[in-house]
Amino acid sequence: MGKVARRTxxxxxxxxxxxxxxxxxxLLLERGYFRxxxxxxxxxxxxxxxxxxxxxxxxxxxxxxxxxxQLRKVTVDLHELADSLEGKSTDEIVDYLWEMMAGGLFxxxxxxLPEARHNSEFKAQMTPVVKEFHAALDAIWARLSxxxxxxxxxxxxxxxxxxxxxxxxxxxxxxxxxxDYFRSLLAYWKGHLREVFVLDRRSPQARPRxxxxxxx
Amino acid sequence: MGKVARRTxxxxxxxxxxxxxxxxxxLLLERGYFRxxxxxxxxxxxxxxxxxxxxxxxxxxxxxxxxxxQLRKVTVDLHELADSLEGKSTDEIVDYLWEMMAGGLFxxxxxxLPEARHNSEFKAQMTPVVKEFHAALDAIWARLSxxxxxxxxxxxxxxxxxxxxxxxxxxxxxxxxxxDYFRSLLAYWKGHLREVFVLDRRSPQARPRxxxxxxx
DNA sequence: TAAGATACAGACTGGCCGGTTCGTTTCTTG
DNA sequence: CAAGAAACGAACCGGCCAGTCTGTATCTTA
Numbered sequence: 001m002g003k004v005a006r007r008t009x010x011x012x013x014x015x016x017x018x019x020x021x022x023x024x025x026x027l028l029l030e031r032g033y034f035r036x037x038x039x040x041x042x043x044x045x046x047x048x049x050x051x052x053x054x055x056x057x058x059x060x061x062x063x064x065x066x067x068x069x070q071l072r073k074v075t076v077d078l079h080e081l082a083d084s085l086e087g088k089s090t091d092e093i094v095d096y097l098w099e100m101m102a103g104g105l106f107x108x109x110x111x112x113l114p115e116a117r118h119n120s121e122f123k124a125q126m127t128p129v130v131k132e133f134h135a136a137l138d139a140i141w142a143r144l145s146x147x148x149x150x151x152x153x154x155x156x157x158x159x160x161x162x163x164x165x166x167x168x169x170x171x172x173x174x175x176x177x178x179x180d181y182f183r184s185l186l187a188y189w190k191g192h193l194r195e196v197f198v199l200d201r202r203s204p205q206a207r208p209r210x211x212x213x214x215x216x
Numbered sequence: 217m218g219k220v221a222r223r224t225x226x227x228x229x230x231x232x233x234x235x236x237x238x239x240x241x242x243l244l245l246e247r248g249y250f251r252x253x254x255x256x257x258x259x260x261x262x263x264x265x266x267x268x269x270x271x272x273x274x275x276x277x278x279x280x281x282x283x284x285x286q287l288r289k290v291t292v293d294l295h296e297l298a299d300s301l302e303g304k305s306t307d308e309i310v311d312y313l314w315e316m317m318a319g320g321l322f323x324x325x326x327x328x329l330p331e332a333r334h335n336s337e338f339k340a341q342m343t344p345v346v347k348e349f350h351a352a353l354d355a356i357w358a359r360l361s362x363x364x365x366x367x368x369x370x371x372x373x374x375x376x377x378x379x380x381x382x383x384x385x386x387x388x389x390x391x392x393x394x395x396d397y398f399r400s401l402l403a404y405w406k407g408h409l410r411e412v413f414v415l416d417r418r419s420p421q422a423r424p425r426x427x428x429x430x431x432x
Numbered sequence: 433t434a435a436g437a438t439a440c441a442g443a444c445t446g447g448c449c450g451g452t453t454c455g456t457t458t459c460t461t462g
Numbered sequence: 463c464a465a466g467a468a469a470c471g472a473a474c475c476g477g478c479c480a481g482t483c484t485g486t487a488t489c490t491t492a
Contacts, residue, residue, distance in 0.1 A: 009459055009468060016469080032334045034250040037449055049450095050471045059450070110387070111330050117323070117390050118248045130391045157404045161381060164401060168383030171326070174333050175346045185380060188373045192408070225438060225489055232439080253479055265480095266441045275480070 017055050019045040024066035029104050033063065033111040060122040063112060068129040074105060075136040082143040090193040093144070098166055098186060106170040137163070148197045158196060165189060233271050235261040240282035245320050249279065249327040276338040279328060284345040290321060291352040298359040306409040309360070314382055314402060322386040353379070364413050374412060381405060 007015070023045035027036045038059055042052045056062035081096060116123040138156060145155030169182055223231070239261035243252040254275055258268045272278035297312060332339040354372060361371030385398055 006459085012458080012469065032330045034330065035334055038451090039449075048471045051469070053451075054469060054471095057451095107333070110326070110333075113387060113390050114248045114250065114327050114330060117326075118251055123391070127391060134392065157400055160397075161401055161404060164384030164388065165377060165381045166384065167387050168380030168385075171329060171383050171387060172380065174329050175339070175343060176350065181376075184373055185377050188377060222489085228439065228488080254481090255479075264441045267439070269481075270439060270441095273481095 013055070016045075016047055016051055019047065020052055020055065020062060021066045021069045024062055025070050025104075025108060028063070028066070028108045028111050033115055038062070060115075060119065060125060063115075064122070064125045064129060067108065067112065067126065068132075070105070070108065071129065071133040071136075074100065075133065075140075078136070078140045079143075082140055085144070085147050090197045091190045094162065094186060094190050094193065097162060098169075101163075101166045102170045102173060106167055109167075110171060110174075150197060154196070158193065162189065162193070229271070232261075232263055232267055235263065236268055236271065236278060237282045237285045240278055241286050241320075241324060244279070244282070244324045244327050249331055254278070276331070276335065276341060279331075280338070280341045280345060283324065283328065283342065284348075286321070286324065287345065287349040287352075290316065291349065291356075294352070294356045295359075298356055298363075301360070301363050306364070306413050307406045310378065310402060310406050310409065313378060314385075317379075317382045318386045318389060322383055325383075326387060326390075366413060370412075374409065378405065378409070 020041060023041050024036075027040055027044060031040070038052055039049055041062065042049045045052075052062065056065065077100075081093070112122075112126065116126050137160075141155050141159040142152050144159065145152040148155065150158075165185070169185060173182065236257060239257050240252075243256055243260060247256070254268055255265055257278065258265045261268075268278065272281065293316075297309075328338075328342065332342050353376075357371050357375040358368050360375065361368045364371065381401070385401060389398065
């Protein structure tokens with residue numbers, strides 16, 4: 001049988017870790033944090049449990065790093081979205097964020113949140129990972145606000161609200177199978193965003209039609 | 217020693233079940249679904265595991281019934297809120313809903329959602345419980361909309377959006393310790409609600425409240 | 433008040449799983 | 463190429479826990 005080509009230690013490590021992290025995300029999504037075992041992860045990754053325990057000191061450790069892995073990929077995607085913003089509507093941005101969150105990102109979050117709430121060590125490991133992502137989001141919101149006729153501070157609040165709305169909706173999808181309901185909520189929110197957010201293609205000084213009350 | 221007063225079977229059952237359901241909610245909130253055992257629940261309730269297994273066929277069963285118990289109590293509270301709505305602002309309603317959700321209701325939900333997502337039997341048991349609650353919410357929203365003088369359909373969407381926003385925010389509180397952030401989101405949302413409710417105030421029909429149906 | 437029914441108590445068990453340990457293979461370095 | 467280091471594989475173990483089962487107490491009913 002064809003032996004694997006000779007690789008440097010660095011390559012072996014990178015590949016194995018990568019496979020394990022991908023497998024972890026896949027399994028978090030498919031089976032959830034409390035229903036997967038380290039043996040499952042190793043199996044899906046196609047390596048032994050020994051390999052897993054060699055690279056990650058605990059289950060919490062590999063999950064934390066897997067989430068970081070995922071969030072960083074998503075951050076890259078979002079920056080690409082911000083790159084290609086010409087002619088995009090706020091509707092499209094909302095749709096994009098919804099697809100992203102409902103398509104797995106927030107479902108994975110929902111899997112580890114209960115653990116984070118009750119396992120302080122795990123929470124301590126996860127906190128900086130989440131902070132990094134939130135900071136990245138703020139940067140992306142700032143970029144989006146540049147394309148619109150509103151102040152960055154307003155964009156921050158509105159887009160963070162958008163994310164929270166979507167989070168709540170995704171959570172509800174688990175126990176509420178009602179696409180029309182979610183469509184109506186998204187449609188309402190898109191309408192609201194359109195009123196305030198004017199994605200601008202030419203004139204850089206488009207003004208908001210309404211004032212938004214920022215922090216109290 | 218003072219023996220327990222003689223009780224009918226019905227009383228014994230009701231009391232034991234009630235203690236077990238209360239203990240389940242308490243423990244779901246404090247330790248989470250996957251970190252509590254049926255032995256824990258029995259212990260907190262002050263009964264034996266035998267009593268628990270006598271009244272509930274499985275862990276999923278007792279959790280489902282405990283959640284139903286909690287949701288029905290919350291429904292009563294919300295109807296009381298709707299009763300005493302004179303002179304209340306939308307700000308106060310938002311604050312009430314936030315306190316309710318962040319104070320435990322949605323944290324409990326977050327505990328069982330992962331199980332519901334991956335355990336189809338559990339999900340099947342939980343679905344009607346959640347549906348009942350959603351229907352109750354719709355009825356309450358209808359009452360609120362009559363009070364505020366806006367169209368029921370609009371109130372449905374806005375108040376459901378409010379709930380989803382709050383859900384997303386509560387989820388985020390677990391990994392984001394930043395009260396100012398959440399305050400600013402709530403402040404923004406209150407402002408938005410004020411605008412809409414004021415906007416539709418111009419056709420106020422001050423009719424007496426009537427019973428409303430949850431039907432679409 | 434006796435017999436059956438219901439409520440409750442507590443021991444047992446079989447499977448699971450994360451962490452540990454140790455042996456083997458692959459790569460690096462001098 | 464030899465020796466050490468890193469990567470990996472696999473068996474083992476100790477604790478945990480939901481469900482089961484059997485025995486006992488309390489209540490109902492005829």
